[in-house]
Amino acid sequence: MTGKSVLVTGGGTGIGAGIASVLVKCGATVTIVGRTAERLENTAAKLNASSGRASVHTHVADVTDEEQIAEAVRTASGRGGLHGAVACAGGSETIGPITQMDSDAWKRTVDLNVNGTMFTLKHSARELVRAGGGSFVAISSIAASNTHRWFGAYGVTKSAVDHMVALAADELGTSGVRVNGIRPGLVRTDLVAAVLDDESLSGDYRINTPLPRIGEVDDIGWMAAFLLSERSGWITGQVINVDGGQMLRRGPDFSSMLEPLFGTDGLRGVVEESS
Numbered sequence: 001m002t003g004k005s006v007l008v009t010g011g012g013t014g015i016g017a018g019i020a021s022v023l024v025k026c027g028a029t030v031t032i033v034g035r036t037a038e039r040l041e042n043t044a045a046k047l048n049a050s051s052g053r054a055s056v057h058t059h060v061a062d063v064t065d066e067e068q069i070a071e072a073v074r075t076a077s078g079r080g081g082l083h084g085a086v087a088c089a090g091g092s093e094t095i096g097p098i099t100q101m102d103s104d105a106w107k108r109t110v111d112l113n114v115n116g117t118m119f120t121l122k123h124s125a126r127e128l129v130r131a132g133g134g135s136f137v138a139i140s141s142i143a144a145s146n147t148h149r150w151f152g153a154y155g156v157t158k159s160a161v162d163h164m165v166a167l168a169a170d171e172l173g174t175s176g177v178r179v180n181g182i183r184p185g186l187v188r189t190d191l192v193a194a195v196l197d198d199e200s201l202s203g204d205y206r207i208n209t210p211l212p213r214i215g216e217v218d219d220i221g222w223m224a225a226f227l228l229s230e231r232s233g234w235i236t237g238q239v240i241n242v243d244g245g246q247m248l249r250r251g252p253d254f255s256s257m258l259e260p261l262f263g264t265d266g267l268r269g270v271v272e273e274s275s
Contacts, residue, residue: 002027010089012039018217063116094152113157133176169237185243210245
C-alpha cells in the first residue's frame with residue numbers, strides 16, 4: 001500500500017489504532033480520527049517512531065457530527081488524495097435487559113454506530129468516486145451475527161452497519177468503489193478488560209470459539225489491510241467474521257456479570273409496575 005492514503009476513524013486506541021499500525025507497516029499514509037487529541041497524538045508519535053517516517057497524521061472529530069467528519073475527510077484527501085477509509089469509531093452505552101433499557105443511551109449508541117458510520121461512508125465515498133475508485137471498510141461485530149443477550153443497542157446497530165455495507169457496495173460498484181465489513185470477535189483492548197478479567201465470562205468465550213484464544217488487534221488490522229489493498233480487487237459487499245470461528249457457535253453468556261445487577265427475574269424481562 002505504498003503511496004496510498006487511508007482515513008481511519010476511532011484510530012486513537014484499540015482496534016482502530018491496530019489497523020493504523022498494520023497499514024503503516026504496509027507503507028500507507030494514515031489519518032487517524034477521534035475525539036481526543038492527546039490519544040491521537042500519542043498513537044501517531046508511537047507509529048511514526050516505529051516506521052521512521054511521518055506516516056500518521058491526526059484529526060480531531062466526532063463522527064456523530066457530520067460537518068466534523070466531512071472536514072476530516074477533506075483534510076485526509078488533501079494529503080495526496082484518498083484511496084481508502086475505515087469506519088472503526090463505535091461503542092455502546094447500553095447493557096442490560098431490553099425492558100430496562102435507558103432510551104437516551106440507546107439513541108446515543110444508534111447515533112454513534114449507525115449515523116457515525118453513515119457520515120464517514122457518505123463523505124469518504126464521494127472522494128473515492130471522484131478519484132476513480134477505492135475501498136471502504138466498516139468495522140462491525142460478532143454481536144451483529146450472533147445474538148448477545150443483554151447487549152442492548154450494540155448488536156442491533158452493528159447489524160445496521162452490515163446492511164449499510166451491502167447497500168453501498170451495490171450502489172458504488174459501477175464507480176469502482178468497493179465496500180466491505182469486518183466482524184471482530186472478542187479482541188484484546190482496554191474496552192473489554194472487564195470481560196477478560198472475569199474468568200467465567202472469558203472462559204465462556206473460549207468454549208464458544210473453535211480457535212480458543214482471544215483476538216489481537218493485528219488480526220483485524222491485517223484483514224482491513226487486505227480489503228483496502230488491490231489484492232482484494234474483486235471483493236465487495238462482504239462482511240467477514242474475524243472471530244476464531246465463534247460465529248459457528250453462540251454468543252457469550254453475560255448472566256454471571258449482570259445477574260447481580262438486575263436479578264434473575266430482571267434478566268428475563270420482569271419490571272415492577274412502579275418502575
